[in-house]
Amino acid sequence: MAKIRVLISVTTYPLPSRSYDELVCTAGFLEDGSWIRIYPVPLSFLKDLKKNVGFKKYTWIEIDLKSRNDDFRPESHSPNNYDIKILDKIGTKNYWRHRKEICLNNVYTNKAKFINDSKSPTNVSLVTFKPSQITGFEFTEDEAEWKNEWKELRKQTDLFAEIESDPEKLIPKVPYKFYYVFKDDEGVSSKLMIEDWEIFQLYWNCLKDSKGDKAKALLKVKERYFDKFTKENEIYLFLGTTMQWHRRRATNPFVIIGVFYPKIKSQLSLDL
Template sequence: MALKKVLITVTTYPLPSRSYDELVCTAGILDDGSWIRIYPVPLSFLKDLKKGTGFKKYTWVELDLKKRTDDFRPESHSPNNYKIKIFDTLDTKDFWRERKRFCINNFYTNKAKLIQDSQKPTNISLATFKPSKIIDFVVEEDDKEWKDEWKELRKQTDLFAEIESDPEKLIPKVPFKFYYIFEDDEGVSSRLMIEDWEIFELYKNCFKRTKNEKQAVDLVKKKYFDIFTTKNDIYLFLGTTMEWHRRRSPNPFVIIGVFYPLIQDQLSLDL
């Protein structure tokens, strides 16, 4: 038994372009502040996520985990079983004070340093990054339907086990990709895709309300760019996919989560 208490901070949207067992990336922070990646996670847990239970963000959970031997990334673990003990959820009081205690104790501000640490021998594959400036929020059109690869994945794995409804209905395809363009502390820019479950859920909710793709996209951009860059103190949770990390891509990271407490002004600091 290797029970670990994990603060769940990341659940990415399912992307069939990944290897089948990394279809959904769930990651979090241990009580010592270090990152951990957990996969595979059956998509049946997504039903709990939608209900606000299970792998809810910023909830402490305890799982029986083992280090993956087929993954060179040090943070990667697999559940020995899916018996999960759920503890408290950290709230957003006092400008996310409790969440900040664990999520931003250690973070990068320099792209070159991050890329260096992602290489041998450390192979860091999960990190918190503080951009010095967010330059733009880019939206690109994507396929409107899941590719055949999605269906093949359903045949290859039990990730869809125990799902009562059709996975395509449970997880509808979002026909857009979202990117942040941002600078580090030396003014070096990066353009990274946002794979956080939260942004795709936001789009779906906006589309449900407006019944219009352009209006839905505009609402997503309003939150992630117009509001976040003026009212929120943005940190990015970054992670690599095993394929591109193994290939030693110039930048194997994607944005797997956005940490966005409100900016704490000087007046609130003095109170």
């Protein structure tokens, strides 16, 4: 595949349960609104992009990609190189209108439908899903430190070659897992883990604002993702499969890799 334009919409936070191939997953949309997954992307490379050019999500990039022969999921690609050209960013004007034009071309509302499409031969592994209702937001305690085998893996791979010593210096371990509980258009309930980088970064920001009080930080995260979003925002979930559970044909191999949350448009509002 030659250089193509991709609207980066998702960057997942690395978790100890992930396989090597999914240390860092970046995903987005092509110009026709179809999904594409890009991995691996070095964390140090993402950090440099943010520092040097202010790179953020919903930015168009131009990148040279190739299909992955070791991944049966059709959306999965790898960079031929990291000579990425940063193009224009899509903002939030007019209730995210321009973002919606790209990101909401194919929206699922039924769980059984996207689960069926994830099966062979289609093997769909990235979907946009509109829940009929968000019914809960939960969090559970997780290990406070990365597993030893995960630390060793991070030291061994060249993805982290720019990290001089401590492999946790760049990405600290979040000691919690976050979940959305929601219903589809038939009232079928699901509970899925949220692995979006954004929610984990929000936790660190809230912990800092709360002067290290974890309980207050968790409450602030819930206030945003449940209390605020469910009242003020129209929620779409970006779902992606992990290769491990997709290959095993798990009942539901998806996790939440991103949340798309434009403000709810008031009937009294005028288009700008």
